[in-house]
Amino acid sequence: MNDRDKEYRVIFLAEAQQSYDQISTDIVKLEKDPGNEEILDEIFRLLHNMKANAATMDLHAIAELSHCLENVFSSIRAGNLVFEGNRVNLIFKAIDYLGYLINNIAKPQRQVHNEELLNDLNDLVTKGEVSAGLLQENSSSFISKKLHLSDSVSIPVRKLDDLLNLVGELIISRDHLINFAELSENQQMKNITQSLSRIADSIQETVMTARLVTVSSLFNKFPKVVRDIASDEKKKVDLSITGADTTIDRNVLKLISDIMVHLIRNAIIHGIENPKERIKKGKPEEGSVEISATSEKGLVFISITDDGGGIDTKAIKDKAIKNGILSSSRARGLGERETLGLLFVPGFSMAERVTEYAGRGVGLDIVKSVIDSIGGDLRIESKVGKGTQFIMSLPISMAVKAALLFKVNENNFALPLLNIHVVLTVSNGMIHNVGEVLVLEHKDEMIELIYLHDFLFKEMDYSSHINLKREVMDVIVVWYNNKKYGLVVDQLLRQQEIMIKPLQNPLDDNTLFSGITLLGSGEVCYVLDVAGTSKAYEQKENKVQLH
Amino acid sequence: MEHSGKKSSNAGTDELVRNDKLNQFVTFKLAGGDYAVNIEYVKEVTITPKVSRMPRTPFFIKGVANVRGDLIAIVDLEERFGLKPSSLKVKEMSESQTYTMVIDADTYTIGFIVKEMPNTLVLNESQIDRSADVIEKAKFKNQYITGLGKLGDGNLVVLLDILKVLSKKEIQQVAK
Structure with missing residues (x-):
């Protein structure tokens, strides 16, 4: 198991334990109030997520059990089954077993199907009844009497923000002290300052890393985004993603998520030509959009590249002159790069066609101003006929x-x-x-x-x-x-x-x-x-x- | 918000128990005249620290200073009120020691430069004239004067609503 898998396991475990606790609380509530649809929906949702997550983690016993339980609650929701009598006991027992599996996630030998339990649950769905005999024993052998508390805690981002601010103050004080110590003749003072400064450094490092997430959490959503837009536009687009394991501050990632979707839309709608046109130009029928992330010296670079028609700088100049943004004498002296920069001027949009996704005036100026607000930068490179590339440079951290x-x-x-x-x-x-x-x-x-x-x-x-x-x-x-x-x-x-x-x-x-x-x-x-x-x-x- | 709420409730009780209500102020001199602000906004008074000039700010904002690790804007009220030509000011300030009143205004903190050490002052309601014609006229132009305080020696002190002096609208107007 590599580091990434280990990390995912930890995350899964924390989530699963939380869900399990929630389900346990909910079914106790449900026992008192069997018709409560809100609680039923909640349990159903939690089980459904657990099933999906466990399946991706190859935890089949958990996935299978969640699946059976989900069916049971689906029947209850549909009104085919009533949550009462010995059914309740069976469900409690099943959920206890689910908890047992979750808490023993690290021990593969314990990840076994409980066939008896699964059969009973399936019977419950198909026949609506359970054979009464086997549910008499009250305590289940697999339940540990020890209460299990999760090894990880979830922290609101707000608290991490506060912590980061405090770290900033700490760094200022540290620098203050270093200056002071340099002036001082006292060797001990210098030593203490040095060790303090080392500690401050590692605190900063730790807090910063705690806020980092991989860009994959955002990038994973793009295949579907691309597919949807491409099919609406009747274009063929191949998406390739590189560097999805690059890490970035969670708040920065959140801020750029809409921007990225916007740029991808732009690339597909205005960049990539339709298949006929592409064939005529001697390009492959399928257009390509590449999204890549790299990090270097505390910065993250994210680029979105398409092999579409590119941006015609002459058309930009004409439009800018028409809109009164540029005088024609000044336009003549403008280089290619600077002309592309005009796309960031507020109110400037090159879209000639309004579609559901782009061209409604929400132009690159907004994209640019969001990136400006976090101290990042956006650049465009474009070649007519070859394609366009947007490169964002972003700070790993905001403060x-x-x-x-x-x-x-x-x-x-x-x-x-x-x-x-x-x-x-x-x-x-x-x-x-x-x-x-x-x-x-x-x-x-x-x-x-x-x-x-x-x-x-x-x-x-x-x-x-x-x-x-x-x-x-x-x-x-x-x-x-x-x-x-x-x-x-x-x-x-x-x-x-x-x-x-x-x-x-x-x-x-x-x-x-x-x-x-x-x-x-x-x-x-x-x-x-x-x-x-x-x-x-x-x-x-x-x-x-x-x- | 909280402060203004407190204020209006104070005004309500003033009417009931007139003359008994004591108001605490911090007084200071600006270009020879006496001014006062409600004590609840004054966080501290300190010897003016080194002020670093911030480019392209209104003329009465002297810059930013480090007061106990907080970075706060330093404002010269004499210049703010146009009490003397601003060009003379900079030199004088660096030569003689001045004081900075640190004002806590809900969401931000700001410092006012004053020449002499500020004092505290207690006035009961009967010593405060909130209705004088002069103030009414002044109020029309300068929303931030709330009244005139009469001192024992017959001198007058101008009571300022410090939050209004600092409001965005005011600052933008004066900056022009």
């Missing part, structure tokens, strides 16, 4: 993030690593002033620069005129809306894990920052929001154009 710290105007700032494309040190000569815009030439690419010192601290007029006294500058290149921006900082500090606290009134109107954090030195550090910053920058640019 604690790896970030790069830097200084601007003597103030501390942080930028989540997730948003950072690359960090460059550039000399003055590589920066050009094109009109009002500062541009960095890097590897045949022109990257617009935002001089943070002016951008952040010159409230009224922040036209970027870089302080030319500086020969060399550090530039953090970030991605937003398929476009790269270079943030010029005063001084790079270090990389560190930070616990982000959300802004509260009266600061929460400020969209430039996603939160604040406290550094170990006790100093305040603002967490720059890439989405907010680039939006504010673009707004400023538009204003300039108006003049």
